[in-house]
Amino acid sequence: MNIVEPIGLSEQHDNKEPWYLPTGQEVEVFEQCHARQLAVLLKGPTGCGKTRFVEYMAWRLGRPLITIACHDDLTASDLIGRFLVRHDGTQWQDGPLTRALREGAICYLDEVVEARQDTIVVLHPLADHRRTLPIDKTGETVAAAEGFQLVVSYNPGYQRMLKDLKPSTRQRFVGLDFDFPPLDQEVQIVSQEGGVDYANAHALVSLAVRLRALRDRGLAEVPSTRLLIAAARLIDSGIDPKLACQTAIVAPLSDDPTLGSAMRDLVDAMFI
Ligand SMILES: Nc1ncnc2c1ncn2[C@@H]1O[C@H](COP(=O)(O)OP(=O)(O)OP(=O)(O)O)[C@@H](O)[C@H]1O
Numbered sequence: 001m002n003i004v005e006p007i008g009l010s011e012q013h014d015n016k017e018p019w020y021l022p023t024g025q026e027v028e029v030f031e032q033c034h035a036r037q038l039a040v041l042l043k044g045p046t047g048c049g050k051t052r053f054v055e056y057m058a059w060r061l062g063r064p065l066i067t068i069a070c071h072d073d074l075t076a077s078d079l080i081g082r083f084l085v086r087h088d089g090t091q092w093q094d095g096p097l098t099r100a101l102r103e104g105a106i107c108y109l110d111e112v113v114e115a116r117q118d119t120i121v122v123l124h125p126l127a128d129h130r131r132t133l134p135i136d137k138t139g140e141t142v143a144a145a146e147g148f149q150l151v152v153s154y155n156p157g158y159q160r161m162l163k164d165l166k167p168s169t170r171q172r173f174v175g176l177d178f179d180f181p182p183l184d185q186e187v188q189i190v191s192q193e194g195g196v197d198y199a200n201a202h203a204l205v206s207l208a209v210r211l212r213a214l215r216d217r218g219l220a221e222v223p224s225t226r227l228l229i230a231a232a233r234l235i236d237s238g239i240d241p242k243l244a245c246q247t248a249i250v251a252p253l254s255d256d257p258t259l260g261s262a263m264r265d266l267v268d269a270m271f272i
């Protein structure tokens with residue numbers, strides 16, 4: 001029988017330093033949380049650097065990183081593990097959470113609000129002083145190895161409606177707020193990651209600042225740093241900047257013709 005991994009699982013073990021530009025005191029706070037065995041909750045809009053930050057911190061702290069993308073089909077067994085039926089009997093296989101506990105890894109659950117409550121409660125004993133995981137199916141209680149840390153993230157206000165974390169979950173975490181970086185830092189990030197010069201990076205970020213102001217005029221999703229980097233990469237590959245902005249920024253953000261034309265006007269004004 002094949003070993004079935006939950007969709008969206010990834011592991012980072014390599015030694016290459018991920019490039020991360022701090023935008024506040026998040027590195028110091030995270031380091032202290034790690035040293036004091038506190039679980040961390042990262043909040044912030046899509047594409048603002050949460051995943052990159054965790055990759056960087058795992059590298060900096062010298063811990064393996066196990067990332068789990070949460071979704072509403074994710075079960076407690078997907079996290080903890082299950083018995084697999086083999087030709088010679090059944091064999092227990094650890095899930096990614098159990099593995100992270102044994103390895104002393106950083107376990108990062110992305111978009112944690114997408115997971116069901118009965119899956120999320122599994123995290124409770126790991127996110128407080130107990131740091132243990134009882135596995136009912138085997139009778140084992142796994143204690144977290146040195147270095148284990150639980151990190152979760154979500155985008156507040158993102159088509160959430162009824163989805164939210166329960167207070168009993170939230171109050172087990174130290175919360176770090178993420179947002180789009182200040183202009184100068186975002187220019188540096190877009191230039192570094194997108195491979196464009198300062199002038200182009202500055203124009204892209206200035207455009208983003210104006211587009212983000214359109215939120216008040218009904219633009220539900222505003223451009224993230226990730227979209228700016230995509231536009232920068234197109235510019236770096238020789239695509240005309242206006243076309244790069246149209247395809248990489250305007251088109252993904254909205255299908256509304258009025259908003260689309262307002263955004264195009266801003267692009268035209270920025271790249272003459
Ligand atoms: N402070 C930063 N330092 C370096 N790169 C950054 C920073 N912020 C954003 N980036 C760049 O922006 C890209 C998108 O960031 P990332 O994937 O971490 O966003 P995210 O907050 O995890 O988004 P999502 O909520 O959609 O998962 C990164 O791949 C990286 O290139």
Ligand SMILES: [Mg+2]
Pocket residue numbers: 050051052110
């Ligand atoms: Mg992410």
